[in-house]
Amino acid sequence: MKNELNFLHVVRLTLILFFFIPLIMHHFFSSSKINSKLKNNKTKQITKEIISPDRIKVYNVKNDTIFEINFEDYIIGVLSGEMPASYELEALKAQAVAIRSYVLDKIINFNKQNYLCKHNGAHICTDPGHCEAYLSQEDANNKWGKDWTKKYFDKIMQAVLETKSEYMICEGEVVKAFFFALSGGGTEFASDIWGGKNYPYLKPVQSKFDKNSPNFLSEKKLSVNDFKKKLKLLRPEIKELCDSKISLNNIKKTTYGSVREITFNNENFKGEEIRNTFNLRSTNFEITINDDCITFLVKGHGHGVGMSQYGANYLAKNGKNYKEILRYYYNGISFSHLN
Ligand SMILES: [Zn+2]
Incomplete structure (x- = not known):
C-alpha cells in the first residue's frame, strides 16, 4: 500500500514537472507577447495619428452631427471661436500653437478618457465647456457680420499658416495647453482649480498686466x-x-x-x-x-490654468513673439512639428 502511494506521488510530480509547468510558462510568455504586440500596435496607431492627423472628426453639439475637417482648417475655426481676432498677430500665433497642442493631446487620449461616448465617436466637440469653441467662416459671418471676415479672417489664417503643424511638448509628451481669457494677477496649478494631477508645464506665473483690462x-x-x-x-x-x-x-x-x-x-x-x-x-x-x-x-475671467489670452496680447504688444509668450506661460516646453 505504501509503495502504491509512493508510486502515485512520483507520477503526480512528473506530471507537474514535465507537463503543467511548461504549459503555464508557455501561456504566460504567449500572453506577454500578445500584450506587448498590442501595446506596440497602439503606440504605432498613436504615432501614426500624431504624425498625420490630416483630417479629424468633430462633434457639433449645436445640431448633434459629426463633421470631418482638415486638421489645420479646424485650428482656424477654433482660433476664430476662442480668441478675439483684434488681438496682436503674435498673440494669435501663440493661441494657434496652444490650440494645436490641446487638440493633439485630445486625439492621443480620446480613447482613454471615454471621449468617444461624449463625442458620439468623434475626436473632439464644439462645446467650449468640454473641448473648444469652433466657428466656421459662415458662423463668424452670421455672428459678427461680413466686415469682420474682411477685417480679420486673413489675420487668423496668417496666424495658423505661420505656425503650421507646430505644437508644444514637455518631457516627451504633448502639452495639455489650457488657456483662458484673463487672470486675477497670475496663473494657477491645475490641481488647485480642478483637483487631481499637476503637470510640470502648468505652474503658477505672474500675469499682473491683466489688471489693466477694463474687464478685470x-x-x-x-x-x-x-x-x-x-x-x-x-x-x-x-x-x-x-x-x-x-x-x-x-x-x-x-x-x-x-x-x-x-x-x-x-x-x-x-x-x-x-x-x-x-x-x-x-x-x-x-x-x-x-x-x-x-x-x-x-x-479675472476663466479657470486660470495655462495661458492668459489677455496677458498673451499684452506681451505681444510689448514686442514678445509667439514662442516667447508660450514659454512664459508654459514652463519648460519645447516646440515640435507634425510631419
Ligand atoms: Zn468635448
Whole structure:
C-alpha cells in the first residue's frame, strides 16, 4: 500500500514537472507577447495619428452631427471661436500653437478618457465647456457680420499658416495647453482649480498686466435666500446648512488669490463649485456676507490654468513673439512639428 502511494506521488510530480509547468510558462510568455504586440500596435496607431492627423472628426453639439475637417482648417475655426481676432498677430500665433497642442493631446487620449461616448465617436466637440469653441467662416459671418471676415479672417489664417503643424511638448509628451481669457494677477496649478494631477508645464506665473483690462473686476450680488437655495442644490443632504444664518468659517486661497476651498456653516466647498453654482467669472473672488445680501467681487475671467489670452496680447504688444509668450506661460516646453 505504501509503495502504491509512493508510486502515485512520483507520477503526480512528473506530471507537474514535465507537463503543467511548461504549459503555464508557455501561456504566460504567449500572453506577454500578445500584450506587448498590442501595446506596440497602439503606440504605432498613436504615432501614426500624431504624425498625420490630416483630417479629424468633430462633434457639433449645436445640431448633434459629426463633421470631418482638415486638421489645420479646424485650428482656424477654433482660433476664430476662442480668441478675439483684434488681438496682436503674435498673440494669435501663440493661441494657434496652444490650440494645436490641446487638440493633439485630445486625439492621443480620446480613447482613454471615454471621449468617444461624449463625442458620439468623434475626436473632439464644439462645446467650449468640454473641448473648444469652433466657428466656421459662415458662423463668424452670421455672428459678427461680413466686415469682420474682411477685417480679420486673413489675420487668423496668417496666424495658423505661420505656425503650421507646430505644437508644444514637455518631457516627451504633448502639452495639455489650457488657456483662458484673463487672470486675477497670475496663473494657477491645475490641481488647485480642478483637483487631481499637476503637470510640470502648468505652474503658477505672474500675469499682473491683466489688471489693466477694463474687464478685470466684476461683481455679483444676490439675496441671502437665493444664495441658500443655490447652496442647497449643491448639497441637498445637508439641511442645517441653509436653516441658520450664513457664516463664513474658512477660505483657502492660492498665491494669486483663487479660492481653493471655502467653508460656510462648517460645510466645505471647492472654489470651482462655487464659481459654477453662482456663475462667477472665475474662482478668484472675495465674498461679503451681510444680513440680507451676499456680494462676490471677482477678479479675472476663466479657470486660470495655462495661458492668459489677455496677458498673451499684452506681451505681444510689448514686442514678445509667439514662442516667447508660450514659454512664459508654459514652463519648460519645447516646440515640435507634425510631419
Ligand atoms: Zn468635448
